[in-house]
Amino acid sequence: MTEYFELGRILKPQGVKGEVKLDAFTDDLSRFLELGFAYFKDAEYKRVEIESARIDARYAYLKLKGINTRDDAEKLRGVFLYIDRAHAARLPEGSYYIQDLIGCTVKDDMGKTLGLLQDILQNGAADVYVVKLETGTCMFPAVKHVLINRDVESGIITVDAQKLSEVAVYDI
Template sequence: MFTLVGIVTNTHGIKGGLKVYPYTYDINRFREYKEVYIGEDKEAVHIENVSTYKNLVILTFKEFDNINQVLKYKDAEIYIKDEDRKILEDDKYYIADLIGCKVYDEDGIYYGDLTEVYSGIANDVYHVEGPEKSGDIPAVKDIILDIDTANKKIIIKAIKGLFE
């Protein structure tokens, strides 16, 4: 099994580097990875160098040495093997584990499925696609009451206007 850890946003330079938007709060974690898997076919590649620029990770690989070899990976997802996952602190989650969770309020009312997590100014934001409406939920303890990734279920506090 694999865990999604980022998405390629573009190439970097002419020597086969890739810019990656990380799906982790700690972008330096990419320095710990020796091997990652790119794209739907999960092609194994070996990391040669990791650098960061703003909120992006720049990766170069032993297998590639020019831009023409990596152009096909633009918008491709980057994975690691599940056994290479780092144990996270309490209240920290892999985005891949959150995606697809069903979102309910404390009264059991179904809001929809979590489809995206993005970084807001002060906190992460969960985008939920519902059967009739969609909306964004701030990922803060006052609103997110429980996250059960094993059962793909999130309980939120009902807030007036959240999905109106």
């Protein structure tokens, strides 16, 4: 399982004192108000302290330790911030981090292996799972009547073969 999760991407400097504007990858921006640190990723993950944070309806604005000027902040444009699993937001029962699902083997309830989960699209009423087949891809909505089980520990997602045949779109 993934040990670090993307928190967001730094969009640009905000002001002249080293603050950065973050496109956060979370549903709960208020989380940044309590978060005392994050990580940059280079060859390995490097911890950086968050000196202050503020939010609006869409973005988080962070003042990171050691980033004191607009020029310092400009060097971070496009850089991703991460959080370790131990400090990541707790998910409700039955919810999963996307990064933990990517790469799982997708099988049907008859035991047939379909392929590997390659991507999860989030753009509507339900997530759409994109599965890399032996040749081509398969896409289907991640809804209860299609998904039987998601076992992140074993890396296997099980789907109902009959329901999948009704909703799946194949690109072969």
